[in-house]
Amino acid sequence: MAATNREATYELLRRRGMTKVFGNPGSNELQFLKDFPEDFHYILGLHEGAVMAMADGYAQASGEIPLVSLHSAAGTGTSMGVLANTVQSKSPVVVLSGQQLRDMVGQEIMVSSAHAAQLPQPLTKFSAEPLSANDVVRTMAQAIHLAGLHPKGPAHVSIPHDDWDRPVDENTDLTISRTVQDATSLAPGQLQELTDLLDRAVSPVLVLGPEVDATHANEAAVALSERLGAPAWIAPSPARCPFPTNHPNFAGLLPANVADISSLLSQHDLVLVVGAPVFRYHHDKPGRYLGEGTRLIHVSQDPEEIARAPFGDAYLAPVADTLSALAEAVQVRSDTTVPARSIPAPGTDQPGRMHPDTVFRAIQEIGPDDVIHVVESTSTAESFWSHVELSTQGSFYSAAAGGLGFGLPAAVGIQLAQPGRRVVAEIGDGSANFGITGLWSAARHQLPVVFVIFRNETYGALVNFGRRLDTLGTPPFDLPGIDFVAIAKGYGVRAESATNEAELRAALTRAFNAQEPVLIEAFTYFE
Known part of the structure; x- marks a missing residue:
């Protein structure tokens, strides 16, 4: 029988299969993380947004509930841009944020928040801080159950760090051992x-x-x-x-x-x-x-x-x-035919720049049949759906909420969840910068994601919307001079550039044959 809230919480997580912890901790979290169990796996991220995206991707691709460990209200706040994505993607992540000493929270001392439970609302299905140390394990169980029930989604708990070493009572085992079944059929x-x-x-x-x-x-x-x-x-x-x-x-x-x-x-x-x-x-x-x-x-x-x-x-x-x-x-119908879908003619490359059609077509032809695509390149959506074939369940993931920062680190979490398949992350150069620190986690855990950066050196989606909305006189949205090869190498990821189809195909072949993360900077143009 567990003796403390910390031990009981780890047993609760273990019984729910939640042994993957994605985190970027601070001082408030160390009491929970001490004596970290050997059967748990801690995935460190360099930014809270990247941590949340990795957990989001892992939850979607595995069907499991990951724990996200963040530092106080500050860390939770920094993650909320990607937390919004977990709502729309219905990802059952449980966010655990650290809180200061229970008796001193009301004084708003450093890295405390008297309103910690309100911060992620209304994004989360559930957000709470236990009213006493005796309610820590039950509150965690409630968050886990709610996250996993349809519609699935994120839940959040803030725990004062001195609660973790408090003893549990004789009823805690009953809380840990209970199961909750979801609805399973139509009437x-x-x-x-x-x-x-x-x-x-x-x-x-x-x-x-x-x-x-x-x-x-x-x-x-x-x-x-x-x-x-x-x-x-x-x-x-x-x-x-x-x-x-x-x-x-x-x-x-x-x-x-x-x-x-x-x-x-x-x-x-x-x-x-x-x-x-x-x-x-x-x-x-x-x-x-x-x-x-x-x-x-x-x-x-x-x-x-x-x-x-x-x-x-x-x-x-x-x-x-x-x-x-x-x-x-339903009755079988044999006298109906569905009209064939029309596919637009592929675009033409320019000197030193490829059309996005060329990049997606090369990935389709060179990658494995069951490759998983993680796409966050809004301006190239038509090219993707025209030139990539998806035939297997769980082969496509994209940002669900409309913000940026999901794609690159989510690919890391998805590769963790699906080690038997290869993940290719097709990311716009504007999007990439929101989650670029995910490259370090990929290198740290030697996850063989193929990152393809579409370097067209502008926020293409904004240009498209400007045309659609007829908005004139906006500031420029160009992104010149970002060297993704140098950035990737700095994080420990092998990288190279491709300016034409031959270079791209050679780079993709090397990348898919590698057993490590690889970044390819594909020079494209925006029409």
Whole structure:
């Protein structure tokens, strides 16, 4: 039986499989980290944002709940740009921030905060500081359970550092040993309703979101699409890929505005949206949400996602079970064909600069068949979806919240979670600087991530939005003179540049044959 809160908390973490700790600690955290158990693995990061992104990537790719150890309110605050991503990606991370001596917190002495639990709200599902040392283990258990229940997401606990050595009582073992089971299936009547709706539909269409991939339901989505003869779209602004992009029923990626989505979906009489919000619009192109003769049905395991949708009928239900059950229940249609998706012609390279199409095509042809793509290069999204084929579950991860700093360090966490597959991180040169310290962690743990930096020397996404919004007279957004090869070598990562396709292909071949992290600075241009 554990004698102290620290020992009991490690036993709680152990029983939940939470032996990976991502951290950037300070003085308040040392009491928790002392006598660190040998069966735990501590992943040190050089910046709290990078630490959070590594944990986010690890949580998504492993399905496990990592612990993130940060220094007081200051460390938690610095991580919040990426913490926002864990909300949208529904990553079950538990953030543990250190607090000063319990009796002195109210005095706001150095590295203390009397409002520590309020800092990450409303981003987290749960945020608390135990009201007494006797409630430390139960509070930690509550955070873990809530993070892991659908909709999954981050939880936060602040613990005064003198609580860790306080003794536990005879009931602590009961708290440590309890389990919590999530909802697992639709009610039979609801399944029949959905089945009947799909069977009666003349021209059904699927719209699939990140929760399909997160719950390993891709194969069930394919089976449902094939039985219905229905095209499958990916919901706009995807953070994961829920459907194989080389499947003949794959329709493409929905645009992120009202008018264009309505135009595409109103060609069908029934739209089934599974595991995605309805819808995450981004660009202002107004119109009616859906045509008069089209009905939308929304299946999600997130009650807030369902409640805030402005149209459609919804079922709160587990994504994987629903797709699997529907794929078995609906009638098989054999008289339907899905129009082939059109692929734009590849772009042309310039002297000393490659078109992004060239880079993605080379990665597709040289990388392993089951390579995992971690993408944070907003201005090259069309090139990626046009030239990369994704056929395996868990093959694509991208920033879910719209901010920067997720991609590069998340690739490190994803490679930790998937040591049997290779990870390639395709990162814009603007994005890379937000999480560049992740390179050190990759080198420190010899994780064979292939980092490809698209060096076009500008914030391309801002230029694109400037054109779309017709905003004139803005300051320049160019990024000249950043030497990513030198930066990578400084962090201990082997690196080289490529200015044309031949150089790139040679560099990629060397990188994928290596058993260490490698960075390739690919000189591209922005149109």
